[in-house]
Amino acid sequence: MKVLIIEDERRTADFLHKGLSESGFVVDLAATGPEGVHQARESRYDLILLDVMLPDLDGWQVMQTIRQHTEAPVIFLTARDDVRDRLRGFELGADDYLVKPFAFAELLARIRRCLKRAVGREAERLEVDGLDIDVLGRRVMRDGVRLDLTAREFALLHLLARRHGEVLSRSEIASQVWDVNFDTDTNVVDVAIRRLRAKIDEPFEHRLIYTVRGLGYVLDAARGRDA
Template identity: 60%
Template sequence: MRILVIEDEPKTGDYLLRGLGEAGFVVSLARNGRDGLQMAAEGGFDLVVLDVMLPIMDGWQVLRSLRLQEGGADIPVIFLTARDEVQDRVKGLELGADDYLVKPFAFAELVARIRTLLRRGPPREDDVIRIGDMEIDVMKRKVSRQGQRITLTAKEFGLLHLLARRQGEVLSRSIIASQVWDINFESDTNVIDAAIRRLRSKLDDPFEPKLIHTLRGMGYVCELRAP
């Protein structure tokens, strides 16, 4: 497995380069955001470990740009940063990060999180899910409505997949947070609502009928409702 580390602090970058290499990964290192984005965009990496406070381009900009590039939407990204405020963690996840680990960190935990993300895959029993005119090819991670391809980030796909495979079931925000982000969100954050809005803008706004519905005070459900 190939991992790209984007880290400008020399000691931390060298430590990750050596340690992840010893853990069995093939590791490349970029020491600023611009070079890191270029390397990630060129492809071939299975996962990116990304710092926030980077020269030239910060980590937020790198991730935002990467998610908009062809092939960049599906690369798992772990933020590894000293920024430990709740709003920073929320921002990172809202931008499409798959995990967020705060410095100082335990190297064993980082490796465990990397391996968890690399192992994660769609359930085999749901190769194709159809709801109305929407089709989700789980193995190819492709989504379409009315025959039109819909491009989703890795996190948006995970959110849609959860809603679709449990279609008709109302899922609370806490269930969505734990299943899609593997984390418990504080009750006053709007990460789930923001993610649903982004998903609807791609999946529902251009089409009829709507498939993602809100039940106030309860959560969200994906289903085809009778007109």
């Protein structure tokens, strides 16, 4: 799970980064409102922690802007505990509102609750041209044949199927599946795609996964039907 923290107070940001990283999350930091908006637009996050009192753009303005680009759950973190502030946060589309100071255990519980709700809103099953992905059960079938995938292969296939028809760059795939930024010379994504194709494509009549030269990879059923 990938979390964006938009917080200008360095000690708080470092505390949250350390705690969430140790809890298994991949964490990005933004210290200003504009920086937070930029990162929310450029990357996909599973959840955003947003301070209200930010330089340049305050949390209210950031919230209004990022809701145009992402449906990721947002939790406001702020010392402002007035009921009117809480209501304003929820009216702008926040999923939760936590007043500082707070116990990290409580924040973690609220994060998990928000993520559980978000997963519930996602499709539990993805179907693409005979490919059937049971997201919650982590099972994959194609044309009635059960396919045995590793955890990494499942994550890669889920990403490609969830964004069916969209060309994904190697760097974006690396960020979403491996949670790291690989050098352009690293071929780990290409190797993983090759192994996934051996299971998803090679035993069947039509391919689903295609290379788009100079751009990346796409899972596209229409290409297979037109071939």
